[in-house]
Amino acid sequence: MQNSDELVSKQTLKxxxxFIVDLNVCPFAKREVEHDSIRLSVVRSKKTAFALEELMAEIAWLDENTETETSLVVFPTLFSDFESYLDFVAMTEDIMFEQGYEGTYQVATFHPDYCFDGVEQDDVSNYTNRSPYPMIHLLREASVEKAIEFYGDTTGIPDDNIALMEEMGLEKVETILQSCLKPESAE
Incomplete structure (x- = not known):
């Protein structure tokens, strides 16, 4: 049985x-959560071409709604295979470039089976980019630049996150991720 859009949204926000805010995986996320400036869009397309159209429609929505800082576009019914997801990410970046969005929006990638190139599938470092569902995170480039200016040097964030995952251990990190998928925890 498919989870409803409402449940997918609750699980993603959980x-x-x-994970992201409480563990400080992204030092910029807490502010956006507190300001309620994150949009979450559940896309149920079953074809990549339609999913790409919906993703570009989300970008157009962001263009018109500047009070929203960032958008999570969640694909609960598509891209269960990580390689097909990576192909979609490449298509996304290509069309964004073609349509003049380079420098306007930045793409961050999350997937339940995320695996960094050259890293074993069960390595805990992959959890820095693992999520309940495949998703594309659209960030406003100008806002990212302002946040970096305020925060300072951000080059150490990925290494800090990997160190945190290693310190916590695979079992604990997996437990946190799985707890987000429990319907009662998404309340």
Missing amino acids: WVTS
Whole structure:
């Protein structure tokens, strides 16, 4: 049985708060959660071409709604295979470039089976980019630049996150991710 859009949204937001914010995986996320400036869009397309159209429609929505800083576009019914997801990411970046969005929006990638190139599938470092569902995170480039200016040097964030995952251990990190998928925890 498919999860409803409402449940997918709750589970995703639970992941944002209990993983991304609470563990400080992204030092900029807490502010956006507190300001309620994150949009979450559940896309149910079953074809890549339609999913790409919906993703570009989300970018057009962001263009018109500047009070929203960032958008998570979640694909609960598509891209269960990580390689097909990576192909979609490449298509996304290509069309964004073609349509003049380079420098306007930045893409961050998350997937339940995320695996960095050259890293074993069960390596805990992959959890820095693992999420309950395949998703594309659209960030406003100008806002990212302002946040970096305020924060300072951000080059150490990925290494700090990997160190945190290693310190916590695979079992604990996996438990946090799986807890987000429990319907009662998404309340």
